[in-house]
Amino acid sequence: MRYRITFVAGLAVGYVLGAKAGRTRYEQITRTARRIAESPAVQETAGLVGAQVSNAGRTAYGRVAERLPVTSLRDFLARPSEEEAEAVRRSEIDGAPMGDTHR
Structure with a gap:
């Protein structure tokens, strides 16, 4: 119609x-x-x-x-990338500080 x-x-x-x-x-x-x-x-x-x-x-x-619960562009850009999020998860599991790459 x-x-x-x-x-x-x-x-x-x-x-x-x-x-x-x-x-x-x-x-x-x-x-x-x-x-x-x-x-x-x-x-x-x-x-x-x-x-x-x-x-x-x-x-x-x-x-x-x-x-997409993004309240602003700043919030969106502040989100970690997938690689950064994985690094945070690994550091939480391993107990290593974030900047510490030497084991």
Whole structure:
């Protein structure tokens, strides 16, 4: 359905931009489009769609935030790399201080 609406809107825009019907036809089309856009049914539908998009955006943000709990770029850059994290794990297991590479 979304693609049909987009296609019809594209046809209308193409006709308005490419028509040689003159100013009168252009004004008639713009009046009709304005009347449709200002109709209560279209306004209500636009509000519902906007709310759904907003909810979907919040849901997507929440899911991403769960998987990537980074609060800032600084936090992200401060994370140890996989090699650094492995070195920390090994040092905790071995009991060696972090900078001590001589055994």
